[in-house]
Amino acid sequence: MAWFGKKDPLQIVAFRTYGTPDHLYVRGRALEDETIDLAKKGPLQLLANSWRRFETDEIRHTPLRLHLPDGREVALKTDSHGYYVLNQTLGNLAPLAGEEGWLPYEVSFDLEAEAHPILGDNRFPGSLLIPPANAAYxxxxxxxxxxxxxxxxxxxxxxxxxxxxxxxxxxxxxxxxxxxxxxxxxxxxxxxxxxxxxxxxxxxxxxxxxxxxxxxxxxxxxxxxxxxxxxxxxxxxxxxxxxxxxxxxxxxxxxxxxxxxxxxxxxxxxxxxxxxxxxxxxxxxxxxxxxxxxxxxxxxxxxxxxxxxxxxxxxxxxxxxxxxxxxxxxxxxx
Missing domain, CATH: 3.40.50.1000 (HAD superfamily/HAD-like)
Incomplete structure (x- = not known):
């Protein structure tokens, strides 16, 4: 929420999801940064954090871009509530995953000219699980x-x-x-x-x-x-x-x-x-x-x-x- 005309910077929260060696299932949400510090103490700070979690300023119908470690990129767009979902066959993903199957990626705002400030360097990390082929269950x-x-x-x-x-x-x-x-x-x-x-x-x-x-x-x-x-x-x-x-x-x-x-x-x-x-x-x-x-x-x-x-x-x-x-x-x- 912006106070006295000051705009909060934009951020992207990439949710932990899952996929297969040839399929991406990515989810997240684009929001204004509400500066929630989960380590802060005190009842007033906790109540303020709770208010900020639910009083969200989502970034609607906004183009985003997903960046894979091998340089591939995929275009995304948020919906009317600021959420994005990518459910797409892409291929050759397993080599990008670590030992336990976690594939790191980044999401960014795909905006050529945007007056609204963006948090950090406009690169927001996410991770997707590709379970190892030898998983017993x-x-x-x-x-x-x-x-x-x-x-x-x-x-x-x-x-x-x-x-x-x-x-x-x-x-x-x-x-x-x-x-x-x-x-x-x-x-x-x-x-x-x-x-x-x-x-x-x-x-x-x-x-x-x-x-x-x-x-x-x-x-x-x-x-x-x-x-x-x-x-x-x-x-x-x-x-x-x-x-x-x-x-x-x-x-x-x-x-x-x-x-x-x-x-x-x-x-x-x-x-x-x-x-x-x-x-x-x-x-x-x-x-x-x-x-x-x-x-x-x-x-x-x-x-x-x-x-x-x-x-x-x-x-x-x-x-x-x-x-x-x-x-x-x-x-x-x-």
Whole structure:
């Protein structure tokens, strides 16, 4: 937001995404820089940061350019909410990726003459995961109340609101043992693997940097972070009339048709319904479903009834990360 006629510099936030050796799937958003410092302390600063996350000044219908490390460039354009998406077959991408499959790139504003200042040198970094061909399996995980204490089952979601507005990302408490568990799954049975880990949440893209910072500060494996736009915040149905989270998970499975997956969520919202539906749509692709228990009797009873009807895929309700580790070890996954 500009104050007293002063224009905030433009910036591009490139979201972590994923692709294949011959296909790019890139997402991000062009915004005015609101100078959010995630390390700042104090309730007023935290409240100001929260306001800036949601009071965004998006840069609409603006041309951008993606720059690959080998010199190739691709033209992009933001939509009416400042988002951009590139879903394009390009080829010969694997040689550009590092040891664990991360391909670095940059995005810039493609403007010949622009009166509005641009942050830095108009080069904004991003990264895209191309999972190694020898990955034994992938992990798709929820965030809220699965790896981060959120309070999605609290009355009127008051705990979610309080945590989001008044807690710094590094002060948010990860569920005990979650980071170590995800690293074990990431490294696989050999201990030297690079199984991809995807983080999928109902949270809006406005919280992307907050969640990215939380995952980094708490030592979780680096992985694509897939959120949703504020336009769908009040309704969870997207393309194809399916929930946002299910849509994202199905996209991942369709992108890697030869890779089996582990699904990790919680029993507080609709993870059980979504994961079981995904398993039915893709028989033989889901190795196990792990659901963290929540303190909500009615929700837990409903989830137990759903699980009781599932005969094809191992589904485990867990209280601790060690239970997941023990079960995964029994399946030969770690």
């Amino acid at each position: 992938g992990v798709i995980s929820d965030i809220d109340d699965t790896i981060m204490h959120t309070g999605v089952t609290s009355y009127l979601k008051w705990q979610v609101i309080a945590n989001t507005l008044f807690k710094r990302a590094e002060r948010r408490i990860p569920l005990h043992g979650a980071a170590a568990l995800y690293h074990r799954l990431h490294k696989g049975r050999s201990g030297t693997g690079a199984n991809p880990v995807f983080y999928v949440s109902h949270s809006p893209w406005n919280l992307y940097r907050y969640l990215e910072y939380f995952l980094q500060m708490n030592g979780f494996p680096k992985g694509p972070i897939l959120l949703r736009s504020m336009a769908t915040l009040l309704g969870r149905i997207v393309e194809g009339h399916i929930p946002h989270k299910e849509h994202e998970i199905l996209n991942i499975l369709n992108t890697y048709p030869d890779t089996p997956f582990i699904l990790i969520g919680d029993s507080g919202e609709r993870d059980a319904d979504i994961y079981l539906e995904v398993a039915r749509r893709h028989p033989g692709r889901i190795l196990a479903i792990y659901l963290r228990s929540v303190r909500h009797g009615r929700k837990m009873r409903r989830v137990r009834r759903l699980i009781a009807l599932e005969a094809e895929v191992p589904v485990l309700l867990v209280d601790h990360s060690d239970e997941v580790l023990e079960h995964a070890r029994g399946l030969g996954l770690v």
